[in-house]
Amino acid sequence: MYGTITKVWHKKWRVLRVRKRTGYRIGTVLLSVLLFIGLWTPGQIKVDAAFDVNAAAAILIDAETGQVLYEKNSDQQLGVASMSKMMTEYLLLEAVKEGKVKLDDTYQVSDYVYAISQDRSLSNVPVRAGETYTIQELFEAMTIYSANAATIAIAEKISGSEAEFVKLMNEKAKELGLEKVKFVNSTGLNNRDLKGNHSTGEVTDENMMSGRDVATLAYRLVNDYPEVLETAGIPKKKFREGTDDEISMENWNWMLPSLVFGYEGMTGLKTGTTDFAGYCFTGTAERNGQKLIAVVMDATNDKGEGTYDARFTEMKKLMDYGFTQFEHKEIAAAESAVKGSETIPVQKGKEKEVQLQTASALSILAPKASNTNYKASIEFNSSDLGESGELTAPVKKGKVVGYVTVKDEKDQPVPFLKTVPPTNVQTADSVEKANWFVLSMRAVGGGISNGWDWVVNKVTGWF
Template identity: 50%
Template sequence: MKKISKISLIFTLVVALVTSQFTIASSARAESDRLGIKAEAAILLDAKTGKILYEKNADTVLGVASMSKMMTEYIVLEAIKKGKISWDQKVKINEYVHKLSAAPDLSNVGLTQGEDYTVKELYEAMAIFSGNAATVALAELVAGSEKNFVDLMNKKASELGLKDYKFVNASGLNNKNLMGNHPAGQPDEENVMTARDTATLAFRLINDFPEVLEFSKVPKLKFRDGREYPNFNWMLPGLIFQYEGVDGLKTGSTDFAGYCFTATAERNGQRFISVVMKSPSKNDRFTDTIKILDFAFSNFGKEELLPANYSPKKEGILPVTKGKEKEVKLVTKEAIELVIENGQKEKYKPVVVIDKSKLNSKGELTAPIKKGEKIGYITMKSTDEDYGYLTKEGEKLASVDLVAAEEVEKANWFVLSMRAIGGFFGDVWGSVSSTVKGWF
């Protein structure tokens, strides 16, 4: 009976342990979906630093549909910046682009074969009304063919730090909708990314080319054909889900991708970026986004975590060799301000990183040292678990330089000689003292 009792006890403990692990996992899942988001994947971030504030299945690879056009926008804006093309450059519409613009059930403005349209007109059609044929026309202009452009898209994705993606066309349509002209992949493939990668693309787009918002914020496109085409971003002013501060960025929907939306909004100088992927319905992608942005604006704000001229307790003084002074004080060049959850300021602690290339083998700086010379940097880390940053570059934006508070001139040869002599006799005296102590 005793053996059976022990076995029963062990079994009970194992069951309890396993059950507790499932409970913890369930709690983690519940926490990750604490906003009640219907979308399969979602993410929220501070638009300045890329600090992630919320995520749900952010690394699940899903269809992105027309949100892919953000990559096309990036490459076109980059080409304009480099002078490869210009806003007023004329683009003649070929037969394929004309037919695609007239295809039923696709988002398009009509483009007449043989007629010239400016790059700006085509860009507006793409950015405001998600014009698919206009997107293809721009892709062909930049790269010679949409196939070449898709190569550029995948290359640029790697350069921007995206991890899990595949672009097979410029527009985000399913290849089967491209009238037999799919540029890459299988005949029924679509572009895919994760919510994290989509947010990274949006983050780079609005930070590298902020002018993109001048297009994405337009509620209705007035085209040369005299018609008005409404923006599919229904959270813009005057539209059905209008939301204070929203001025971008891109919607998308296909049968494969479901309903997607990358949004950005700014209030009182604070901008957020959100992504929802595979929402169940057209309206859900906006109600999901409203929940996320409400959460952002209600629960997060910019806080000064460290003042300018702050000197760390441990690493605030560094020894200096060959200088008139034997040490130098280090201070922050400017204040550290971060967007954090309200009431969480005390949970952030400074982390000091010293540039080791400036230190000798003894951990000393070598004079001369200029006032304001960068010696390292300070960043802030939460003592709680957090989601981190989209990119290493973003994390650097959340740090400040640690600089020398004053100048340390190099000591002259006489001072250095006296120090060397003093050091020599100090070593001798130390040796003699140790020997004498040994006698006793």
């Protein structure tokens, strides 16, 4: 009896084992198929799945639209060191544009600027006490060589003192929509390096920003004042050439094509290094009509060590990723309608609605070999619309009513910098306000037969 039971049990066990092994095999095959589909089906490719950057924070954006292609810890406020000088550059070029300062204006060296310039442990060009220098000379020293004393000199020229200039920096940050920013000086140095001249913050404070804010500042700088790249892209230049004060300036951006880490298409923009901030870099590059901005903050090598080389290695990684993995894909042509929102109602107008169109063409950078169908829609400016989402006449042609947003086929938004809408949507025509008779007839005739509408339209022509 016992033997019979044992034989039956062994037989069942063998069947179970066969089924179990078969199940494993089927499961393995199914898993492989699913993985294959997940990795290779067009439109589902996740190009950033295994991509990472050795830095405390990093971000990569399209320099033309502000589209975010990659980000890592980009909302944490960190030290930015001399990348702060992008704000000083912005404010100087703005002052030049507004006619408040000219590049051929002169500046007489203050005791503060002289003291900082003599500290060769800092990035500097030495200047003479009481000597005059042109703003152009100081701008080049700041932008090419990250000269700290030259930066303070520019701050004093614009605002009278660095303390007042720092107030201007923080005000401009708010105006540009930067959210996690703290400027305590014009240079990005630690306050303890300012020889007791710091006037904002504590003695060991430094400027701080998030990676997203750094990218936004860089975006605004190169788009509002593209001429900055003419100077930021100079690999080498002599300060005060032909004088006793001549000094060779080699750009700290060693990725400019002719320098040691030369990278094809590199055009700018600003490096930064302090013990607190680590090795930082905001880079701009262009290849085949595609422009990118990338930021690395506190970059390290594979051993976790911060080095000059690390920030350029990680920057190359980001730029290569952008240039090799993405391509332009047009979403909307200039002056075209957005499907589903071709018109908008107009109250009290001669016409009851007005056509809408894009202010400019919109392209995004989409993963290569992806067949994803992107959908455009409009995010309306609620402050310009009535409760029912309508405009009120009179309406001028070209009135901006919102901007285009883009989503993929899974209804996931394509990310852009918060302060940089992809392209505006505006009215294609003007709509004049209707006269009192038309408005009265509409009020009386609402919901009445087409015959009455015909009478109203006929009488309207008399007025």
